[in-house]
Amino acid sequence: MGTPEEGLAWQTAVWAEISDVYLREIDSRFAPVVKSTVKRAELRPDDVVLDIGTGTGSVALHAAALVGPSGSVTGIDISADMLELARGRARDAGTDNVTFLEGGAERIPASDSEFDAICSSLCFQYVIDRVAAATECSRVLKSGGRFVAAVWGGPDACDIVRFQATAGRFAPAPPVTGVGPGALGDATDFVAQLDSAGIAGRVEAETTPFENSRISMSRGRCSRVSRRRRCRESASKKRRPPFVTRCGRIPNRGARSSTRRSSLWARSGSRLIPASVGAPEPALGG
Ligand SMILES: C[S@@+](CC[C@H](N)C(=O)[O-])C[C@H]1O[C@@H](n2cnc3c(N)ncnc32)[C@H](O)[C@@H]1O
Numbered sequence: 001m002g003t004p005e006e007g008l009a010w011q012t013a014v015w016a017e018i019s020d021v022y023l024r025e026i027d028s029r030f031a032p033v034v035k036s037t038v039k040r041a042e043l044r045p046d047d048v049v050l051d052i053g054t055g056t057g058s059v060a061l062h063a064a065a066l067v068g069p070s071g072s073v074t075g076i077d078i079s080a081d082m083l084e085l086a087r088g089r090a091r092d093a094g095t096d097n098v099t100f101l102e103g104g105a106e107r108i109p110a111s112d113s114e115f116d117a118i119c120s121s122l123c124f125q126y127v128i129d130r131v132a133a134a135t136e137c138s139r140v141l142k143s144g145g146r147f148v149a150a151v152w153g154g155p156d157a158c159d160i161v162r163f164q165a166t167a168g169r170f171a172p173a174p175p176v177t178g179v180g181p182g183a184l185g186d187a188t189d190f191v192a193q194l195d196s197a198g199i200a201g202r203v204e205a206e207t208t209p210f211e212n213s214r215i216s217m218s219r220g221r222c223s224r225v226s227r228r229r230r231c232r233e234s235a236s237k238k239r240r241p242p243f244v245t246r247c248g249r250i251p252n253r254g255a256r257s258s259t260r261r262s263s264l265w266a267r268s269g270s271r272l273i274p275a276s277v278g279a280p281e282p283a284l285g286g
Pocket of ligand 1: 011015030034052053054055056057058076077078079082105106121122126127128
């Protein structure tokens with residue numbers, strides 16, 4: 001088992017490696033989760049918002065439009081490569097009330113009580129020290145502030161997690177445990193950690209559509225990667241297979257699918273964790 005520092009270095013390298021493909025192919029697929037996360041935070045003009053694990057900036061840019069010129073959004077991420085793409089998107093969109101900073105959920109580069117709301121889409125399942133992250137979130141949220149985090153459900157509820165579990169068999173084992181796409185499929189412990197830090201929360205399940213219009217290509221890549229892996233394993237135990245983000249069969253329970261189809265809708269279950277700090281729980285939908 002590696003140290004948290006080794007875990008962070010591994011995480012950072014993984015996200016750096018897939019940053020381009022994330023912007024090009026994955027962002028649009030996760031749009032329903034991003035939209036739902038921002039909606040649940042009930043952002044208002046003037047709000048000061050933090051987006052944790054902003055990646056290529058989808059939540060931050062969406063939030064920036066809602067809070068308007070008198071509000072502001074800060075997007076933080078451990079990956080400089082992801083942040084660079086996020087900055088490019090903000091520039092292209094002419095959005096000037098958003099700032100992207102390098103930083104982690106466990107050490108948020110912000111002062112105490114700075115934010116009206118924290119939004120985070122599909123990041124907390126990758127956070128290595130969630131106790132530290134919960135404490136940091138509580139520190140930077142204003143009293144009465146809102147916290148909304150979307151994480152994937154477990155493999156039984158969420159097709160994409162099953163899909164990635166299959167893909168993960170071809171990838172090297174992470175140096176730390178307890179992180180990965182389905183790591184917060186049961187978010188009970190994380191909700192308790194938030195609670196201990198002063199953020200009272202609950203979990204709500206939501207099913208979002210997930211379109212993979214390149215499923216045939218993913219399958220093709222998968223079979224090529226599996227073949228390469230088998231060849232490599234027999235040739236040399238020393239060489240590691242490449243990191244693979246999309247491969248394997250989608251277990252699409254009832255969704256129409258065949259290797260010939262160019263598009264497929266599968267169900268992806270995401271869990272959203274809306275919470276408030278120092279105030280009664282807000283009435284959020286779902
Ligand atoms: C699946 S992407 C989500 C990106 C974006 N929020 C979205 O919904 O499209 C996960 C992001 O979390 C970031 N991340 C992972 N661990 C983190 C941590 N401890 N603190 C901040 N960001 C982290 C990764 O670098 C990556 O950009």
